[in-house]
Amino acid sequence: xxxxxxxxxxxxxxxxxxxxxxxxxxxxxxxxxxxxxxxxxxxxxxxxxxxxxxxxxxxxxxxxxxxxxxxxxxxxxxxxxxxxxxxxxxxxxxxxxxxxxxxxxxxxxxxxxxxxxxxxxxxxxxxxxxxxxxxxxxxxxxxxxxxxxxxxxxxxxxxxxxxxxxxxxxxxxxxxxxxxxxxxxxxxxxxxxxxxxxxxxxxxxxxxxxxxxxxxxxxxxxxxx
Amino acid sequence: xxxxxxxxxxxxxxxxxxxxxxxxxxxxxxxxxxxxxxxxxxxxxxxxxxxxxxxxxxxxxxxxxxxxxxxxxxxxxxxxxxxxxxxxxxxxxxxxxxxxxxxxxxxxxxxxxxxxxxxxxxxxxxxxxxxxxxxxxxxxxxxxxxxxxxxxxxxxxxxxxxxxxxxxxxxxxxxxxxxxxxxxxxxxxxxxxxxxxxxxxxxxxxxxxxxxxxxxxxxxxxxxx
DNA sequence: CAAAAAAATGGGAGTTATCTCAATATTTGT
DNA sequence: ACAAATATTGAGATAACTCCCATTTTTTTG
Numbered sequence: 472x473x474x475x476x477x478x479x480x481x482x483x484x485x486x487x488x489x490x491x492x493x494x495x496x497x498x499x500x501x502x503x504x505x506x507x508x509x510x511x512x513x514x515x516x517x518x519x520x521x522x523x524x525x526x527x528x529x530x531x532x533x534x535x536x537x538x539x540x541x542x543x544x545x546x547x548x549x550x551x552x553x554x555x556x557x558x559x560x561x562x563x564x565x566x567x568x569x570x571x572x573x574x575x576x577x578x579x580x581x582x583x584x585x586x587x588x589x590x591x592x593x594x595x596x597x598x599x600x601x602x603x604x605x606x607x608x609x610x611x612x613x614x615x616x617x618x619x620x621x622x623x624x625x626x627x628x629x630x631x632x633x634x635x636x637x638x639x640x641x642x643x644x645x646x647x648x649x650x651x652x653x654x655x656x657x658x659x660x661x662x663x664x665x666x667x668x669x670x671x672x673x674x675x676x677x678x679x680x681x682x683x684x685x686x687x688x689x690x691x692x693x694x695x696x
Numbered sequence: 697x698x699x700x701x702x703x704x705x706x707x708x709x710x711x712x713x714x715x716x717x718x719x720x721x722x723x724x725x726x727x728x729x730x731x732x733x734x735x736x737x738x739x740x741x742x743x744x745x746x747x748x749x750x751x752x753x754x755x756x757x758x759x760x761x762x763x764x765x766x767x768x769x770x771x772x773x774x775x776x777x778x779x780x781x782x783x784x785x786x787x788x789x790x791x792x793x794x795x796x797x798x799x800x801x802x803x804x805x806x807x808x809x810x811x812x813x814x815x816x817x818x819x820x821x822x823x824x825x826x827x828x829x830x831x832x833x834x835x836x837x838x839x840x841x842x843x844x845x846x847x848x849x850x851x852x853x854x855x856x857x858x859x860x861x862x863x864x865x866x867x868x869x870x871x872x873x874x875x876x877x878x879x880x881x882x883x884x885x886x887x888x889x890x891x892x893x894x895x896x897x898x899x900x901x902x903x904x905x906x907x908x909x910x911x912x913x914x915x916x917x918x919x920x921x
Numbered sequence: 922c923a924a925a926a927a928a929a930t931g932g933g934a935g936t937t938a939t940c941t942c943a944a945t946a947t948t949t950g951t
Numbered sequence: 952a953c954a955a956a957t958a959t960t961g962a963g964a965t966a967a968c969t970c971c972c973a974t975t976t977t978t979t980t981g
Binding site: 711713747748750 | 929930932
């Protein structure tokens, strides 16, 4: 008996090549989350995916290739879904608060994805930057709307990102409860000199966190060899 | 010709064992800073220290042992010196601002130490925690002095630490200039709802950054073999 | 200065990794 | 059902690493 990860479930009805590739990606998530990118080995990923080690190289050039692939998939998956969930929202601060809270809620409900995101921060700076750019949009909208007086530059965006990531890490370690998203949102808004009352309202208002799509299916039987 | 690191210079007049140990620690700093803790190998450290690989094991049990040693030395060295430099200061916010700015200035003037600190954040959480505890003292003093109204808890301290570390990382990468310390200080104080005017004053006031003691001496001749 | 103590050496056994490739198994198209 | 196309396999060449330890070199001491 073995569990199928999200990628494998998604590829269920594609051809064998795609299915094996997906198994490898799920295994990679598991290993990266557990051991970190540097400590992870191709051998271990193949073992976890229950394929021969040579099979790995049919699908990916090396560890970096699969890491980049996995990280990109996770990042765009989450970003797209958050974007879609916010489609109606106009207020920049509401958007920022929603995105932050939804991001932390989702990444901590899928701890393996969450850990990959945290670990990717140092190993795959591109992913980090992608999330920054994404967040930038709402903050700059806040400037145009006159709600944010601070100037949004790279340093500020970097600081905010590191706060959000720190909150996610605390949540994943178990050091913070489900309120982590709201707390960090309020702190960021305070930092930007939003009136405390408004910051508190944005950060703690009831929102319906969407159940982000993650096509996990329970189990799949499989005979050993 | 080879350069002697800070530890080697400090151990200059001790016995051979201590000197070799110090060489290994300097080499370890160099390798950890360049490659990260996980990617670093005992072989590479020994090679960098110009000693046989077996010599390493005379002085340290394994890579983790030297890493813990180096990190502890760096952390206490910096913390002690900042403490000493602040001996006269009474105002909690001034103390916080000074410590933060001095920390970033020093760690970025010694980039190898700076990188070790950054990388140690994930590999040696103890070091991270040590710095948090240290900072806590000033923040709680700020509460008692009535300057900080927010409640200081683990989540808040963790957030502040991650902001300071992010600023240091940006400085080390070259993405931020010498103003990084002041900027992050002001952001933290804003986050704590200190009146913006006061926050700005604390963060940007002229201070004489002490030249923290780092007994680096330029070079030492040495014949090959 | 010679003997004893301390430190350093480097070869080697054992482990784990990466990546390739000829052989084998599976899937697909007709 | 059969051949061609695709995909998987696992042994093996190569390399790097960890840690040990018998030997050699250096330092200390009487």
